[in-house]
Amino acid sequence: MDQSLNFAAVIKAAGIPEQGAIWADTWPDSQASFHLNGLYFFQPRWLEEALAKLKIPETIKEAFRKTHPFFTQHPALQRLAWHCCHLLYQTRFDPAALQTWPLLPESLGPDAAMFYAFVCLAGLPQIERLHRQRGIDPAITYDTLADFALWIEHYHQQFGVWGLSNISWVYGYLSDKLIKLGRLQYRPSVFPYDFHVYRRRRDPQVSMLAGDGMQFRPDGQFEGANQITAGADCWTSRWISTPTEIRGHLISPTGIAQPQIATLPTAEWDEVFVRQSPILEVHIPAAGPLTHEACVNSLRQAKFFFPIHYPEVSFCAFTCVSWLMDNQFDRYLPEASNILQFQRDFYLHPVPGASDAQTYERVFGRSYENIDEAPQTTSLQRTLVAHVKAGGRWHSGGGFIVHDSNGIYHN
Numbered sequence: 001m002d003q004s005l006n007f008a009a010v011i012k013a014a015g016i017p018e019q020g021a022i023w024a025d026t027w028p029d030s031q032a033s034f035h036l037n038g039l040y041f042f043q044p045r046w047l048e049e050a051l052a053k054l055k056i057p058e059t060i061k062e063a064f065r066k067t068h069p070f071f072t073q074h075p076a077l078q079r080l081a082w083h084c085c086h087l088l089y090q091t092r093f094d095p096a097a098l099q100t101w102p103l104l105p106e107s108l109g110p111d112a113a114m115f116y117a118f119v120c121l122a123g124l125p126q127i128e129r130l131h132r133q134r135g136i137d138p139a140i141t142y143d144t145l146a147d148f149a150l151w152i153e154h155y156h157q158q159f160g161v162w163g164l165s166n167i168s169w170v171y172g173y174l175s176d177k178l179i180k181l182g183r184l185q186y187r188p189s190v191f192p193y194d195f196h197v198y199r200r201r202r203d204p205q206v207s208m209l210a211g212d213g214m215q216f217r218p219d220g221q222f223e224g225a226n227q228i229t230a231g232a233d234c235w236t237s238r239w240i241s242t243p244t245e246i247r248g249h250l251i252s253p254t255g256i257a258q259p260q261i262a263t264l265p266t267a268e269w270d271e272v273f274v275r276q277s278p279i280l281e282v283h284i285p286a287a288g289p290l291t292h293e294a295c296v297n298s299l300r301q302a303k304f305f306f307p308i309h310y311p312e313v314s315f316c317a318f319t320c321v322s323w324l325m326d327n328q329f330d331r332y333l334p335e336a337s338n339i340l341q342f343q344r345d346f347y348l349h350p351v352p353g354a355s356d357a358q359t360y361e362r363v364f365g366r367s368y369e370n371i372d373e374a375p376q377t378t379s380l381q382r383t384l385v386a387h388v389k390a391g392g393r394w395h396s397g398g399g400f401i402v403h404d405s406n407g408i409y410h411n
């Protein structure tokens with residue numbers, strides 16, 4: 001290898017901080033296969049063909065074209081890009097490692113922020129192949145991938161230059177862990193919370209009970225949510241299962257943990273899912289209005305799509321943890337609100353450690369110490385501000401829709 005481009009030289013030329021040392025061990029492996037002609041994702045023809053496949057705005061395509069020469073003229077960044085692609089697409093890669101990958105320094109100039117956008121685009125042939133093997137319509141593949149344009153736009157809104165930093169999220173669909181079907185995205189996972197969900201045999205009624213030993217405040221949220229503690233006023237949940245009945249604290253479908261004990265006869269109720277049961281996480285890309293019709297269509301599509309294309313994936317429920325699941329919206333948003341209609345399809349539940357961080361991030365773009373400074377352009381922004389000024393706090397929440405072989409059971 002050209003000694004001027006060994007690991008230390010590349011890291012120095014790219015201005016990468018010490019954090020770059022995480023790549024040192026694997027560097028020889030990737031560089032053994034490095035060849036300039038092998039950098040397909042920096043070749044203009046490949047780039048145009050790839051961009052043509054993705055349904056992404058022309059402005060984002062232009063961002064790729066405009067920043068492309070910067071990378072083709074920077075040998076160190078070419079080697080680094082190859083290294084990242086090698087790890088992501090040619091090794092058994094642990095996605096947790098992505099949290100430690102450094103961003104390129106601003107001193108390289110504004111175009112450098114597109115580095116990870118090229119690295120992600122380079123994953124196109126792999127996901128095309130994986131989806132092809134599963135018999136997935138290429139239109140779904142390209143629609144799923146179009147999400148990364150939203151994150152490039154998000155970066156632009158935040159920093160004023162085109163770039164991509166949320167590589168952990170994008171790698172989710174590049175590695176076939178997440179797929180977009182119509183309006184919503186889905187990720188097979190396991191239910192992480194200690195709740196027990198039951199369905200009555202004679203009708204589709206669903207009930208959620210809290211697991212044993214969890215602490216709740218009188219308002220039905222977890223103790224410590226929004227960093228607020230009720231201290232002596234908080235109560236601890238009990239959950240007991242006998243051969244004839246299950247006793248525990250009901251979580252109301254509006255997401256409030258009830259201090260009184262409820263009893264479900266085992267002869268009438270079946271357990272549907274608990275902590276660690278397989279579920280499909282539902283995610284909502286920032287891709288236009290969240291109309292009820294589009295969401296219902298997407299959920300229906302998912303119900304049939306997964307058994308056909310991911311037969312190894314089973315799921316007992318669709319779940320969503322988000323600022324959109326805040327159960328206080330019911331008091332504030334008009335009936336026609338898409339957010340309210342979306343939320344109402346789910347059985348809501350509190351989540352431990354709930355906070356308003358994501359609400360601020362997604363509605364105002366960032367947090368505000370002084371709420372009077374937050375933008376108030378949309379009715380939602382005005383509603384959020386009014387609630388905070390009245391002494392309220394927003395919080396994230398969870399929601400689920402039961403799914404079994406008979407169908408989808410709303411709350």
Ligand SMILES: CC(C)(COP(=O)(O)OP(=O)(O)OC[C@H]1O[C@@H](n2cnc3c(N)ncnc32)[C@H](O)[C@@H]1OP(=O)(O)O)[C@@H](O)C(=O)NCCC(=O)NCCS
Nearest residue numbers: 284285286287288289290322337338339362363378379380
């Ligand atoms: C989810 C989302 C599509 C809902 O938007 P929507 O379909 O317009 O929702 P509603 O019909 O309930 O909107 C009602 C009002 O709130 C506004 N609004 C909705 N989401 C908003 C947001 N994220 N920021 C600011 N205002 C928003 C709408 O513009 C509308 O305002 P108006 O009455 O002044 O016209 C939108 O919030 C979004 O794109 N969010 C980003 C993605 C996201 O948060 N995903 C979840 C991550 S876990």
